[in-house]
Amino acid sequence: MLREPEALAKAVFIGVVVFLFALDAPKTVAAAQPWTNTVVTPKEVEAIYWLKNNTAPYEAVVYDIFGGETMMALALRTPPVGGDWAVAPDAVKRMNNVTRFYETTSAQEAAAIMKALETRYAVVPSRQVHAGFGWKTVEKQKFFDQAFFEKVFDNGEVVVVRVK
Amino acid sequence: MLAVAVALSLWTHSLVLKEFYMPTYGNTGIHAAPIREFVETGAYSKEDHFSYGGGIPSTYVPFYRIGVAAFVMLAGVSVEASSRLWVMIVGALLPLGFYLLGRKVFGSQAGLFAAFFSALPVDLLVYTVRPLPQALAMALIPIALYLVLERKWLASIALTFFVVMTHQESALYLVAVQFGLAALVFAERAWLFACKKSGDGEAVERKQVAMLAFACWGAGVASYFGWHFIVTGHTDFLSMNQFVLHEGTAVELNDVLSQLGTLLPWLAAAGALVLAARAVKGVLRAGELLAASAVIAGVILVKNDLIGLNVLMQRFIAFLDQGIVLLAAIGAAWVVASLEREMLQSVLKAGKEFVEKALHALGSRPGAH
Numbered sequence: 353m354l355r356e357p358e359a360l361a362k363a364v365f366i367g368v369v370v371f372l373f374a375l376d377a378p379k380t381v382a383a384a385q386p387w388t389n390t391v392v393t394p395k396e397v398e399a400i401y402w403l404k405n406n407t408a409p410y411e412a413v414v415y416d417i418f419g420g421e422t423m424m425a426l427a428l429r430t431p432p433v434g435g436d437w438a439v440a441p442d443a444v445k446r447m448n449n450v451t452r453f454y455e456t457t458s459a460q461e462a463a464a465i466m467k468a469l470e471t472r473y474a475v476v477p478s479r480q481v482h483a484g485f486g487w488k489t490v491e492k493q494k495f496f497d498q499a500f501f502e503k504v505f506d507n508g509e510v511v512v513v514r515v516k
Numbered sequence: 517m518l519a520v521a522v523a524l525s526l527w528t529h530s531l532v533l534k535e536f537y538m539p540t541y542g543n544t545g546i547h548a549a550p551i552r553e554f555v556e557t558g559a560y561s562k563e564d565h566f567s568y569g570g571g572i573p574s575t576y577v578p579f580y581r582i583g584v585a586a587f588v589m590l591a592g593v594s595v596e597a598s599s600r601l602w603v604m605i606v607g608a609l610l611p612l613g614f615y616l617l618g619r620k621v622f623g624s625q626a627g628l629f630a631a632f633f634s635a636l637p638v639d640l641l642v643y644t645v646r647p648l649p650q651a652l653a654m655a656l657i658p659i660a661l662y663l664v665l666e667r668k669w670l671a672s673i674a675l676t677f678f679v680v681m682t683h684q685e686s687a688l689y690l691v692a693v694q695f696g697l698a699a700l701v702f703a704e705r706a707w708l709f710a711c712k713k714s715g716d717g718e719a720v721e722r723k724q725v726a727m728l729a730f731a732c733w734g735a736g737v738a739s740y741f742g743w744h745f746i747v748t749g750h751t752d753f754l755s756m757n758q759f760v761l762h763e764g765t766a767v768e769l770n771d772v773l774s775q776l777g778t779l780l781p782w783l784a785a786a787g788a789l790v791l792a793a794r795a796v797k798g799v800l801r802a803g804e805l806l807a808a809s810a811v812i813a814g815v816i817l818v819k820n821d822l823i824g825l826n827v828l829m830q831r832f833i834a835f836l837d838q839g840i841v842l843l844a845a846i847g848a849a850w851v852v853a854s855l856e857r858e859m860l861q862s863v864l865k866a867g868k869e870f871v872e873k874a875l876h877a878l879g880s881r882p883g884a885h
């Protein structure tokens with residue numbers, strides 16, 4: 353049985369610990385929350401399911417890292433970037449190519465990159481994309497150049513194009 | 517109280533349930549893809565069909581993927597739902613593992629403190645709240661270390677193997693802690709031998725724990741090299757892009773402190789002082805040596821750029837957090853125990869003497885009544 357001052361001191365210490373714990377725990381959750389973001393949108397998932405229904409397993413489809421990894425997880429389609437780069441021989445080159453693919457204003461250059469990557473389809477989201485070198489804004493206008501691309505899916509937010 | 521700690525951890529980990537789809541940060545899809553492939557084809561492929569165009573060896577250790585796939589096949593729930601469910605299982609396991617380890621290291625109060633404190637470090641939550649192999653492996657590390665201290669040979673070697681086959685960085689941290697523990701004990705024995713001194717009554721236990729820790733380290737290292745050889749045909753894991761291109765950023769002290777919050781740094785400092793004082797007295801138990809090793813291994817891995825590796829330094833903060841949680845639990849339990857014993861007595865005695873002297877001084881002043 354603790355004597356009164358000992359019990360009081362212990363209670364004060366536990367009280368301080370509980371108080372600081374109660375201050376810290378919500379901050380921990382708030383700091384972790386951004387890391388649980390999906391990045392991809394429900395409309396992108398619609399596009400991924402369109403690809404699943406209209407292409408063969410392991411079809412190569414140009415997408416950024418976050419979209420590509422979601423696509424491989426939901427549809428078993430293969431993006432040029434994203435995944436485990438541990439033993440990928442040309443990972444950095446692919447990152448450069450896909451970054452350029454989304455950033456360029458030239459439809460001809462984008463189509464050439466798709467052909468170099470041996471892909472027929474590409475996903476064009478409305479959000480910023482990340483292909484290994486930071487978040488980039490997509491130059492969407494080039495994908496409407498019918499000399500190089502054919503729009504095969506459009507839900508108002510996300511477009512899937514096929515290179516000609 | 518332990519149930520409260522588990523409930524708290526489940527609450528923090530429920531972040532994984534809040535969005536329409538599981539988190540994508542941390543490359544969660546690169547595990548969900550082979551899980552789905554396994555479920556749909558019935559075979560686990562040694563070739564990665566998805567990463568960077570596919571057609572490369574699947575070097576990632578497979579147990580998490582195989583485990584979730586087996587769960588999907590047995591329970592009949594989706595890959596995505598199963599992945600999130602496993603995070604909730606991790607959320608329950610994490611405080612339980614820390615409770616077992618903390619209790620073994622410094623008593624039941626330390627166990628409870630460790631269970632609660634495991635909810636505080638930001639990086640520990642960030643790396644256990646997403647459906648990643650790391651989450652599962654990090655929840656198993658405290659249990660694997662507890663089994664070593666319990667001298668459960670088969671179980672600890674088996675769990676070490678399981679962690680190694682679940683996540684590479686977790687494997688590295690676990691075997692580093694085990695190696696560090698063995699090294700500390702063997703160094704102590706060498707010093708005793710050199711000084712021609714005999715060890716204390718717990719020296720035999722420490723030696724047995726160290727031998728098991730060393731065996732786990734050997735089994736863990738051999739397992740990883742074996743796996744890497746099976747999938748790549750060689751054991752040169754330093755040729756992986758993470759090492760060659762030095763993926764990772766340097767970590768400063770503030771990067772560690774800022775994600776610990778207010779409470780843990782103070783209590784961890786108290787825990788470090790307790791261990792230092794006990795080391796000076798030469799009375800460190802195996803569990804306390806393990807706690808020291810858990811922090812030292814974490815610091816070395818976080819600062820691995822200083823030893824030339826320069827790879828994924830910031831990712832190891834979450835592992836250092838595991839050592840810090842244990843250290844803080846030791847600190848808190850020591851304060852509580854001390855308040856029940858001599859420290860409070862000495863504080864009261866000092867206070868009483870101060871008051872008596874003050875009263876005496878007041879009473880002896882000229883004109884005082």
